[in-house]
Amino acid sequence: MNEDKPIYILPENTQRTLGKDAQRNNIMAAKIVADVVKSTLGPKGMDKMLVDSTGETIVTNDGVTILEEMEIEHPAAKMMVDIAKTQEQEVGDGTTTAALLAGKLLEEAEELLEKKIHATVITKGYRLAAEEALKVLEEVASPVEDQETLRQLAMTAMTGKGAEGQKEHLAGLLVQAVHQVAEGKKVEIGDVKIEKVKGERVEESSLVQGMVLDKERAHGDMPEKIEGAKILLTDVALELKQPEQEAKLSITSPDELQRFIEHEEKSLKDLTDRIIGSGANVVLCQKGIDDVAQYYLAKAGLFACRRVPKSDLEKVARATGGKIVSHLQDVREENFGAAEMVEEVKQGEEGMTFIRGCQNPRAVTLLLRGGTGHVVDEIERAMQDALGDVVAAVRSGRVVAGGGAVEMSVSRRLRAFAKTLGGREQLAVEGFALALESIPEALAENAGMDPIDVLAELRQRQEMGEARAGVNLFTEKVEDTLAAGIVEPLKVKTQAVSSAAEVAQMILRIDDVLISRGGGGGVGSSGAIGGGMPPGMMGMD
Ligand code: ADP
Ligand code: MG
Numbered sequence: 001m002n003e004d005k006p007i008y009i010l011p012e013n014t015q016r017t018l019g020k021d022a023q024r025n026n027i028m029a030a031k032i033v034a035d036v037v038k039s040t041l042g043p044k045g046m047d048k049m050l051v052d053s054t055g056e057t058i059v060t061n062d063g064v065t066i067l068e069e070m071e072i073e074h075p076a077a078k079m080m081v082d083i084a085k086t087q088e089q090e091v092g093d094g095t096t097t098a099a100l101l102a103g104k105l106l107e108e109a110e111e112l113l114e115k116k117i118h119a120t121v122i123t124k125g126y127r128l129a130a131e132e133a134l135k136v137l138e139e140v141a142s143p144v145e146d147q148e149t150l151r152q153l154a155m156t157a158m159t160g161k162g163a164e165g166q167k168e169h170l171a172g173l174l175v176q177a178v179h180q181v182a183e184g185k186k187v188e189i190g191d192v193k194i195e196k197v198k199g200e201r202v203e204e205s206s207l208v209q210g211m212v213l214d215k216e217r218a219h220g221d222m223p224e225k226i227e228g229a230k231i232l233l234t235d236v237a238l239e240l241k242q243p244e245q246e247a248k249l250s251i252t253s254p255d256e257l258q259r260f261i262e263h264e265e266k267s268l269k270d271l272t273d274r275i276i277g278s279g280a281n282v283v284l285c286q287k288g289i290d291d292v293a294q295y296y297l298a299k300a301g302l303f304a305c306r307r308v309p310k311s312d313l314e315k316v317a318r319a320t321g322g323k324i325v326s327h328l329q330d331v332r333e334e335n336f337g338a339a340e341m342v343e344e345v346k347q348g349e350e351g352m353t354f355i356r357g358c359q360n361p362r363a364v365t366l367l368l369r370g371g372t373g374h375v376v377d378e379i380e381r382a383m384q385d386a387l388g389d390v391v392a393a394v395r396s397g398r399v400v401a402g403g404g405a406v407e408m409s410v411s412r413r414l415r416a417f418a419k420t421l422g423g424r425e426q427l428a429v430e431g432f433a434l435a436l437e438s439i440p441e442a443l444a445e446n447a448g449m450d451p452i453d454v455l456a457e458l459r460q461r462q463e464m465g466e467a468r469a470g471v472n473l474f475t476e477k478v479e480d481t482l483a484a485g486i487v488e489p490l491k492v493k494t495q496a497v498s499s500a501a502e503v504a505q506m507i508l509r510i511d512d513v514l515i516s517r518g519g520g521g522g523v524g525s526s527g528a529i530g531g532g533m534p535p536g537m538m539g540m541d
Helices: 019-038 063-069 075-090 095-114 119-140 147-158 164-181 254-277 291-299 310-320 373-396 405-419 425-436 438-446 451-463 490-509
Strands: 014-018 048-051 057-060 193-198 206-209 211-213 225-234 282-285 303-305 337-347 350-358 364-370 398-401 469-472 477-480 487-489 512-516
Touching: 014 019, 019 063, 019 075, 019 095, 019 490, 019 512, 048 063, 057 063, 057 373, 063 075, 063 095, 075 095, 075 490, 095 119, 095 425, 095 438, 095 490, 119 398, 119 405, 119 425, 119 490, 147 164, 147 373, 147 487, 164 206, 164 364, 164 373, 193 211, 193 373, 206 350, 211 310, 211 364, 225 303, 225 310, 254 291, 282 310, 291 303, 310 337, 310 350, 364 373, 373 398, 373 487, 373 490, 398 405, 398 490, 405 425, 405 438, 405 451, 405 469, 405 490, 425 438, 438 451, 438 469, 451 469, 451 477, 487 490
Parallel strands: 193 364, 225 282, 282 303
Antiparallel strands: 014 512, 048 057, 206 364, 211 350, 225 337, 337 350, 398 487, 469 477
């Protein structure tokens, strides 16, 4: 055997980074991601303008939107994007906080690594710190007093966003909407439907009793209004199958094709006849409705919309007591939704379908308006965040003081907790405590205040027992932020802490990165994230 011959265990073009290099690269990527969103945190945060490869522009302040649109390629950086997404799914708000916290946790870890503290010790310390932080959060949270707390919560979420100018009006609508759909503490974000209309002023936004669909009726000859609506909800396509798209067909002669088309046309006619005969007077179809089918339906005086998104169909089903029909034999009255009226209303250039007087009185739609597409889009993002907060607070009934107050008090308690630990984990817990201070620090910095002064005062006031001392950016003072109406749901913070801690631990545990070229973006490729890797080490001697 030839001893000198290298043994290749990996494909030749695999890029490999090991040990400290891998760790350093991953931490750097995560820090860069955190840095990108940092300047958007809080009411005085700046916006980002994102232009995608097709030239489409988005102006936003929303952490998760920024990260999603950045088309990040670095694997560790992608994990950061994922925490923002998880935060978005679980709560709807706090995405910037979660990403910033994770970045800071890794920054603190980097320093500890440099002091020769092993990654395993750091991850253990972070795990202990996160557990303790969650306990403290539960402890310091306050109950939701009344509707006013919810309104403040919604306004806090909207402060500094596109919706700021009309936040009182919008927060009022939102709280009313949630109040209407909630059954006690049972409520979900999806229960409140939000629709956007561009071309009018933000203050014209309103709460509509019933469902609003961003859809016109399929055919101009259909009636604009149906009273005593019996609504067929279906995900069956009311159109011919496109032979060229159906790969399973094997047609050998023109005759056969002709027969096939005739057969299809007949079954389409049967389908529409069946619908018309069933007594339904409104059809909401998830798929397309063929011209011919539209014509038949219009002739029979039905109102129909096509390509209604599935999520909308589900909401209408809930609101009207109908069922979504997937088979022809289920086109029966008992599956129809009921509403007093279905009507198309012109909103600017486009028509929207309003379903009023739904069987379920909890059905509401927030109709958001704004001068341009960019404006309504950013308002919608702010409203979605606020909606997530209000829903989270209604469900748990618990809120915390904003403006970095709760982060400061958790940080202080973690420092005390660290002292109770014997080993080197202590240092990691202290690092966690420091990372939490990055929230008030960034809030102050983004508002042009001196972050060092603010942190010093915060520490001191908290030390004196003012657990709700935070930075109030309305007054630019350190004070009881809960009393000042700067309120956030507990869930935003527990979720941010646990997912940031999780991703930091996950990234720290990695000591080997293997990337096969061609399998998606490489670490060293010139993606949005800098800090490339040294050339991979291929094979081993
Ligand atoms: P995220 O994506 O994390 O929700 P935001 O940009 O919405 O980021 O900022 C949320 C932070 O802004 C929270 O820490 C909240 O307490 C803080 N905040 C909101 N309004 C104020 C205010 N008036 N004064 C100080 N802090 C505020
Ligand atoms: Mg927010």
